[in-house]
Amino acid sequence: MISKKNSQRRAIVIGGSMAGLFSASLLRRAGWEVHLFERSDVELSGRGAGIVTHDELLEALTAAGASLDRLGVAITERVALDRAGNTVERLEYRQIVTSWDRLHSLMRATIPDANHHLGHNLTDVQQDADGVTAVFSNGRTERADLLVGADGFRSQVRAMFLPDVTPEYAGYVVWRGLADERDLSPEVRNAIFDKFAFFLPPCNEVIGYPIAGPGNNLEVGERRFNWVWYRRADPDQLRSMLVGEDGVRYDVSIPPPRIRSDLIDSLKADAKDFLPWPFYDSLLGIERPFFTPIYDHFSPAMAFGRVALVGDAASVGRPHIGMGVTKAAEDAQSLARCLAVPDVTVSAGLASFEAERLPAARRAVECGRELGEFMHRSEDQVPPDEAMRWQELHSVTAMLRNTASSTFVRESRMAAEHPNQPL
Secondary structure: OOOOOOOOOEEEEEOOOHHHHHHHHHHHHOOOEEEEEOOOOOOOOOOOOEEEOOHHHHHHHHHOOOOOOOOOEEEEEEEEEOOOOOEEEEEEEEEEEEEHHHHHHHHHOOOOHHHEEOOOOEEEEEEEOOEEEEEEOOOOEEEEOEEEEOOOOOOHHHHHHOOOOOOEEEEEEEEEEEEEHHHOOHHHHHHHHOOEEEEOOOOOEEEEEEEOEHHHEOOOOOOEEEEEEEEEOOHHHHHHHOEOOOOOEOOOOOOHHHOOHHHHHHHHHHHHOOOOHHHHHHHHOOOOOEEEEEEEEEOOOOEEOOEEEOHHHOEEOOHHHOOHHHHHHHHHHHHHHHHOOOOOOHHHHHHHHHHHHHHHHHHHHHHHHHHHHHHOOOHHHOOHHHHHHHHHHHOHHHHHHHOOOHHHHHHHHHHHHOOOOOO
């Protein structure tokens, strides 16, 4: 066990993805001794593909001491295409789009190697009036004043305190992949590459945008196109899709290398006569696209004595809002701030943290569901009394404005909290 230094308070962070890195980094900057424990035996990499940044995320990166240099690709507009590939709507929207790998490398650099521990699978959490103990499958135990569960939407920490809170399938999946810029024709690049591009037929959502190439290469010609298609799949279809190339049936999600070739072939066949040609041509440059089922979950509590939940361990807003990493970073900022108050006890600090972040988490989940309603019914299926709200959320203009927008989430939360106050 690592010794506690004098009277410095000590925290254990479970999970080495973005929520864990932000929590560890910001608690360290608030004066805590922090040790992060990740289940994987190797450094995390390649998780997901494109990440949309927001002002709130940039502020959190700065607060954590991470560099913003060469963060990603700056885009200036969003466009919607029709089935023929023509641009039917434009929206000026300045944003930096980056990758999971880039953000991970920036945040990982803020954690000393001596405080970052791989190959530790949590099996138990024990707490008493004086502290909390983490027990790992390798026999190691760690004692601290605080334990942070940052171990994702299938959180082991959450399961110990809220075993009935489990992810609920939303009825559709997201197919994703990366195409190398150099493999795209000039026509495709002109149509969709240097922008946030959409195709929005009923009950489908296709988007794409540029990100850096391998090694964070931002040179023209060396970048990649992040390709995304949300498609419906009923529970029976999903169960079939979760049977891998190796014949193993996976639970909840499937590792990308195990996805069956017949599913990929079927995706490309369906795309040929359905997608606008720029999206279809870019798909052909992706050898093995992969899918992830979309789930909802919301934890009605984020604090349990000396234990806190952050990021996806606490709640997941569907990726339409593009806020997963940003929400994790905001959770970590709030946690560090509430526990940095002079003489505050851990329990009091966590009570303040929960009071601040639980409403924000609830609204993020609700916003994701609201935008995701586009996947479940078309405009002609909307009752007349809901038509105005549908247009506000799901017209082409609204989808360009609201997708991956922290402004949409922030204004929705303000409207819910102050229904009679104009925004």
